[in-house]
Amino acid sequence: MTRANNIAKEHGIGHIERLLAKENPDALIRKKQKRRVGLPDLNNAENRKVVLRFAPNPNGPLTIGHSRGVVVNSKFAEKYNGKLILRFDDTDTKVKPPLLDAYKWIEEDYEWITGRKPDVIIKASERMPIYLKYAQEMISNGFGYVCRCSSKEFKKLRDDGVSSPYRERSIEENLEDWDKMISGDIEEGDAVVRVKTSMEIPNPALRDWPALRIQHRKHPLVGEKYKVWPLLDFQSAIEDHEQGVSHIIRGKDLMDSTRKQKLLYEHFQWEYPETLYWGRVKVFEFGGFSTSGMKNSIMRNEYSGWDDIRLPTIKSLRRRGFNASSLNDFWIDLGLSQKDISISMQTLESFNVKKIDSLTARRSFIREPIEIDLKIEGINPIILKIPNHPENLVEGHREWIIDENNCKIYIEKQDVEKSDKIRLKDFASIKINKKNGNIESMDIIDKRPIVHWLPKNNSRDAILYIPSEKDVLIQEGLLEMKDISEGMICQLERVGFAKIEKIPNTGPIEMIWLHG
RNA sequence: GCUCGUGUGGUGUAGUUCGGUCCAUCAUGCCGCCCUUUCGAGGCGGCGACCCGGGUUCAAAUCCCGGCACGAGCACCA
Numbered sequence: 403m404t405r406a407n408n409i410a411k412e413h414g415i416g417h418i419e420r421l422l423a424k425e426n427p428d429a430l431i432r433k434k435q436k437r438r439v440g441l442p443d444l445n446n447a448e449n450r451k452v453v454l455r456f457a458p459n460p461n462g463p464l465t466i467g468h469s470r471g472v473v474v475n476s477k478f479a480e481k482y483n484g485k486l487i488l489r490f491d492d493t494d495t496k497v498k499p500p501l502l503d504a505y506k507w508i509e510e511d512y513e514w515i516t517g518r519k520p521d522v523i524i525k526a527s528e529r530m531p532i533y534l535k536y537a538q539e540m541i542s543n544g545f546g547y548v549c550r551c552s553s554k555e556f557k558k559l560r561d562d563g564v565s566s567p568y569r570e571r572s573i574e575e576n577l578e579d580w581d582k583m584i585s586g587d588i589e590e591g592d593a594v595v596r597v598k599t600s601m602e603i604p605n606p607a608l609r610d611w612p613a614l615r616i617q618h619r620k621h622p623l624v625g626e627k628y629k630v631w632p633l634l635d636f637q638s639a640i641e642d643h644e645q646g647v648s649h650i651i652r653g654k655d656l657m658d659s660t661r662k663q664k665l666l667y668e669h670f671q672w673e674y675p676e677t678l679y680w681g682r683v684k685v686f687e688f689g690g691f692s693t694s695g696m697k698n699s700i701m702r703n704e705y706s707g708w709d710d711i712r713l714p715t716i717k718s719l720r721r722r723g724f725n726a727s728s729l730n731d732f733w734i735d736l737g738l739s740q741k742d743i744s745i746s747m748q749t750l751e752s753f754n755v756k757k758i759d760s761l762t763a764r765r766s767f768i769r770e771p772i773e774i775d776l777k778i779e780g781i782n783p784i785i786l787k788i789p790n791h792p793e794n795l796v797e798g799h800r801e802w803i804i805d806e807n808n809c810k811i812y813i814e815k816q817d818v819e820k821s822d823k824i825r826l827k828d829f830a831s832i833k834i835n836k837k838n839g840n841i842e843s844m845d846i847i848d849k850r851p852i853v854h855w856l857p858k859n860n861s862r863d864a865i866l867y868i869p870s871e872k873d874v875l876i877q878e879g880l881l882e883m884k885d886i887s888e889g890m891i892c893q894l895e896r897v898g899f900a901k902i903e904k905i906p907n908t909g910p911i912e913m914i915w916l917h918g
Numbered sequence: 919g920c921u922c923g924u925g926u927g928g929u930g931u932a933g934u935u936c937g938g939u940c941c942a943u944c945a946u947g948c949c950g951c952c953c954u955u956u957c958g959a960g961g962c963g964g965c966g967a968c969c970c971g972g973g974u975u976c977a978a979a980u981c982c983c984g985g986c987a988c989g990a991g992c993a994c995c996a
Contacts, residue, residue, distance in 0.1 A: 436932085436933085436943090437931095437932045437933075437943045437944060438931095438932060438933080438943095439932085439944085457996085458996085459995085459996045461996085491996060492996095493996090494995055494996065496994090496995080497993085497994095497995040497996085498995055498996060552994090553993075553994055556994090557992090557993090560992080561919090561920080561992085590994080591994060592994095593994090594994050603921095604920075604921065605920075605921040605922070605991085605992075606920060606921070606991095606992050607920095607921070607922090607991055607992040608921090608992090609992095612993085612994060614994090615994035616994075617994085631994095633993090633994075633995080633996090634995075634996050638996090653990090654922090654923060654924085654989090654990065654991095655989090655990050655991065656990095656991085656996090657922060657923070657990080657991075658921080658922070658990090658991050658992075659991090661922090679923085681923085681924070681989075681990090682989070682990080686929085735930075735931075735944090735945070735946095736930060736931070737930090737931065737932090739924085739930090739931080740923065740924055741924055741925075741930095741989090742924075742988075742989055742990085743929085743930065743931095744929070744930085745929075745930065746929065746930085746946080746947085748929090748946070748947075749929075749930070749945080749946050749947085752945085752946060752947090753945095753946090755958075755959080756959085759958065759959055760959080764956080764958085788955095792954075792955085792956080792958085792959080793954095793959080793960095795959095825955070826955090827955050827956060828955055828956095829955080846955065851957095852955060852956065852957095853956085854956065893956085893958065893959095894956095895956045895957095895958080896956045896957055896958080897956090897957090897958095898957095898958080899958085918957090918958085
């Protein structure tokens with residue numbers, strides 16, 4: 403290299419290039435650093451079966467935040483032709499008790515996001531015998547022990563780096579207490595099983611960490627069968643090994659979890675999976691939210707349910723008409739970084755617009771309608787064929803008929819106030835005089851504003867529900883009622899995308915706002 | 919307090935492993951223009967960043983040291 407630089411000084415860089423071209427053409431390629439697209443490569447993924455897992459707590463349906471885990475894990479599984487396990491980490495009955503319905507909801511949300519079923523579904527609560535077996539093994543081999551300190555007492559010991567008085571008891575004594583825990587003879591909080599690590603580890607979080615605790619509460623799936631339940635770090639570690647998980651992708655708040663679990667794996671002499679982390683995600687529009695917080699708000703009737711259009715749940719996104727593949731694109735674009743990030747729904751919406759613009763029919767929706775009488779002498783009747791999509795990407799068209807009996811139309815108040823000369827989109831340039839409209843030309847004759855409009859005989863009352871931070875805004879108006887159906891997503895011209903949710907026999911059509 | 923992690927435009931990202939066409943990628947956002955019978959979509963152009971300070975080097979976003987900022991863990995929650 404030094405030699406090359408000297409040559410460059412004397413003969414110029416061109417000389418080097420010529421030399422290299424002769425001697426080592428490869429050195430000239432790969433100069434420009436390329437932009438990586440999509441997911442990065444996984445470490446240590448060749449020559450082995452890639453097994454990943456997505457492990458939510460079934461205490462509510464999936465949120466936007468969860469969807470990152472679903473997308474990233476499933477895309478990696480796809481990339482490496484591996485498999486993805488959906489695992490319900492439901493071993494807590496006290497702080498975040500499982501919600502029976504949530505198991506089903508999560509499976510539905512998962513399928514909606516990925517478009518397929520998970521390869522394996524595991525419910526931790528149904529795998530209890532395995533966890534208890536390993537716990538017993540741990541105690542029998544002397545690398546786990548029953549500690550009867552209170553959590554407060556242990557916290558003090560841990561912070562001071564002092565061993566628990568129960569740490570050096572005999573295996574027999576430990577097994578005796580273990581049996582009492584199992585049989586329910588020890589009350590909640592009076593004993594815990596710890597993994598023996600070391601009290602001298604610099605990181606206090608890793609010192610003799612708790613693996614199982616006592617819970618005498620009823621579990622919605624397995625009832626009161628078990629008195630001792632594993633904590634996440636233990637349960638997850640055991641299950642990952644049982645399932646042959648090769649790669650774990652988790653939040654960086656779980657970095658200490660990895661370290662704890664590695665110490666456990668050393669005891670068992672297992673090989674720990676490759677681990678990747680991502681940072682915290684905040685969604686601008688939603689700020690801080692938690693599943694349990696949402697649950698409480700719903701119970702207080704602040705929201706209509708988990709699919710309330712103001713909530714950051716997958717159910718809500720589905721209801722509003724988001725496309726699952728834009729959610730996938732969105733997360734893949736964000737990729738994996740350990741940075742804590744703030745994202746905006748705007749970005750997701752932009753992905754979604756690109757995805758659905760070519761799929762959605764155009765319809766007219768007039769807010770604050772003003773009725774105008776069109777003067778149509780001489781050109782009567784008029785049959786307008788307006789395509790469903792300006793580039794005909796959605797087949798078909800709507801037919802609007804205007805004749806002497808049907809010459810009343812609606813225009814938005816705002817547009818009428820803006821100018822008396824306006825262009826009715828797809829139709830004619832008119833001049834408005836009070837409540838009358840005179841057609842000046844069928845052609846575009848000037849730069850007058852182009853507005854959307856609607857013949858009276860094609861219109862029907864409609865309500866557009868728009869989610870706003872805390873409220874649902876209500877926009878009343880008149881909707882074009884040609885070829886619409888419940889569940890249909892359309893672009894309301896000059897307004898934005900919306901989903902038609904309900905077409906009742908009487909009363910206004912109900913629509914939900916998607917995005918602009 | 920102890921431990922761990924992260925700093926690239928308003929936001930998110932690529933590049934950092936292995937220093938060199940990087941006066942830094944792409945997207946989103948914002949601004950302007952064009953096109954279009956939508957304020958949508960599309961096209962074009964513009965705005966805007968390597969946390970700070972040293973060091974090594976011909977050369978630093980990239981390596982080293984020291985700051986600073988932000989975040990997380992230290993639960994018998996997940």
